[in-house]
Amino acid sequence: MSDKLDKMDARILNLLQRDASLGVKEIAAEIGLSVSPTFERIKRLRKEGYIERYVVLVNREKLGKHLLVICTVTLKQQSLETLKSFEEAVSKFSEVLEIMCIAGNHDYLLKIAVKDVEDYHIFVMKNLSAIPNVSNVSSNFVLKEIKKETALEVQI
Known part of the structure; x- marks a missing residue:
């Protein structure tokens, strides 16, 4: 196990982050390697934990x-x-997209997607506030997403 990335690995990771549906042949052609060594690199990147999983990003607006x-x-x-109890409880809600334990004035930061303000109010009252040990919930409504990126550029 190498646990060390080179420029080819970085190119593979960047390509897959832009489009996880790319096949090994397409990646190989893009980086200038043959299929077999490209496949082995991707397999190693998964095994070493650089690639956690492949996902599809769904347009939440289209889903209401x-x-x-x-x-x-x-x-x-x-x-x-x-803390564990809260994390387990809040992880079960499909509305919650991300959960981060944070330092500072609050304990957790949640990213939540719902239909509208009424839907959010119901979510807070029925679900979030019902979790034992919750002291305070503060909400910030996103008016506009300026940058929405999931890729972390890999540079060597």
Whole structure:
């Protein structure tokens, strides 16, 4: 196991981040290697954890999820048990796209997609506020997404 990236690995990772549906033949042609070594590189990148998974990015607006909310949550206490309990509970909600444990004035930052403000209000009242140990929920409504990127450019 090498755990060291070279320029070819970086090119493969950048290509796959732009379009995960690319086949090995397409990637090989783009980077100037034959199919077999390209396949072996991709296999190694997966094995070493550089490639976590392949996903499709769905347009949330097309699915009727017009409101994006950045929500901060503060817990009453921060013991290991209460943190794990909160994380497990909030992970089950399909509306929650991302969960980040943060340092500062709040304990968690959540990215939530819902239909509208009423839908969000119901979500907070029925789900988020119902989780034991939640002290405070603060909501920020996204007016406009300026940059929406999932790719992390790999440079060697």
